[in-house]
Amino acid sequence: MDLEKRLIAQVEHAVGHSIGDVPVSKLKGDASNRSYYRVGTPPKSWVLMVMPPDAAKKSEEASSGAAPTELPFVNVHRYLTTLGIRVPRILRYDEPAGMMVLEDLTDETFEQAILKGDKEAWYRRAVELLAKLRAKAEQHVDPGCLAFTRAFDVELYDWELHHFREWGLEAWSGKKPTAEERAQLDAVFRRIAGQLAAAPRGFTHRDYQSRNLMVKDGELVVIDFQDALQGPRQYDLVALLRDSYVELDRAFVDAMLDAYIAAFEKETKERIDPKPFKQFFDLLTVQRKLKDAGRFEFINRVKGNPGFLVSIPASLRYVKAALDAQPELADLRTIVAKYVPELS
Numbered sequence: 001m002d003l004e005k006r007l008i009a010q011v012e013h014a015v016g017h018s019i020g021d022v023p024v025s026k027l028k029g030d031a032s033n034r035s036y037y038r039v040g041t042p043p044k045s046w047v048l049m050v051m052p053p054d055a056a057k058k059s060e061e062a063s064s065g066a067a068p069t070e071l072p073f074v075n076v077h078r079y080l081t082t083l084g085i086r087v088p089r090i091l092r093y094d095e096p097a098g099m100m101v102l103e104d105l106t107d108e109t110f111e112q113a114i115l116k117g118d119k120e121a122w123y124r125r126a127v128e129l130l131a132k133l134r135a136k137a138e139q140h141v142d143p144g145c146l147a148f149t150r151a152f153d154v155e156l157y158d159w160e161l162h163h164f165r166e167w168g169l170e171a172w173s174g175k176k177p178t179a180e181e182r183a184q185l186d187a188v189f190r191r192i193a194g195q196l197a198a199a200p201r202g203f204t205h206r207d208y209q210s211r212n213l214m215v216k217d218g219e220l221v222v223i224d225f226q227d228a229l230q231g232p233r234q235y236d237l238v239a240l241l242r243d244s245y246v247e248l249d250r251a252f253v254d255a256m257l258d259a260y261i262a263a264f265e266k267e268t269k270e271r272i273d274p275k276p277f278k279q280f281f282d283l284l285t286v287q288r289k290l291k292d293a294g295r296f297e298f299i300n301r302v303k304g305n306p307g308f309l310v311s312i313p314a315s316l317r318y319v320k321a322a323l324d325a326q327p328e329l330a331d332l333r334t335i336v337a338k339y340v341p342e343l344s
Contacts, residue, residue: 137203168294
């Protein structure tokens with residue numbers, strides 16, 4: 001049976017009746033090893049996630065913790081559903097076939113919505129949703145959810161920083177640091193990783209950004225949550241407000257951080273001091289956006305997908321701005337700016 005017929009058959013199993021001869025189209029993918037297809041025509045349509053059998057349960061991002069025994073998407077989806085967070089509905093999961101039938105959220109992402117609507121209103125909704133998610137997750141810890149079995153620890157932060165060194169510094173510049181510079185980088189990366197890992201941890205989506213929020217009937221729907229883990233409160237805010245696909249000025253970022261703090265306090269009654277909260281946000285920005293810059297080059301060279309190269313300059317501008325606010329990272333800047341002049 002060819003792929004199109006198999007996809008249609010999966011939908012028919014999910015809905016319990018024939019859907020006839022409907023169109024099947026492949027949807028644009030990002031960096032994932034999963035493929036997505038639309039079966040039918042909106043509003044009567046479904047999305048099929050097709051997973052390679054050797055990678056169905058393996059995270060494409062580096063992570064700590066034991067290998068999962070259940071598909072992470074299904075596991076984390078179940079947990080988010082219990083929290084009342086809007087996620088795409090799963091209509092059928094055929095594990096042997098590596099196929100999942102999902103509700104069709106259509107094609108409008110948060111990135112697209114802010115281009116034609118009230119940007120500030122959309123971002124306030126996104127940070128308030130994130131505050132609700134984080135607050136509820138801190139109140140409802142579930143050891144059965146994979147996100148509570150793995151974490152951003154020193155080793156993971158450090159690995160991601162060296163991912164930047166390998167791909168965003170060495171591959172990007174075509175040069176390697178001297179032995180002395182490498183030793184200094186190792187020490188600085190370890191110091192930063194230690195500072196970040198010392199922060200209290202909770203449920204972290206890991207990639208809560210403009211292309212991983214969908215808009216369906218005016219409602220925000222969270223997707224791409226399968227790599228969730230334990231991390232600091234600011235991590236998902238860095239992903240959203242220092243998004244490589246949508247650049248925001250600092251005044252707007254500060255306003256949205258204040259909106260998050262207010263929403264989190266409303267959910268939990270916990271008071272948050274904005275100054276240290278924002279300082280930690282900046283430190284995380286350095287780590288996350290260096291990692292992103294390196295990751296985009298890795299995806300280009302290793303996966304043969306150059307589509308993310310256009311987002312490297314924005315990632316580096318975020319790092320530069322964050323370094324400007326942190327003179328204590330001058331030792332890091334001295335070395336990396338030698339090879340990545342955009343950071344000088």
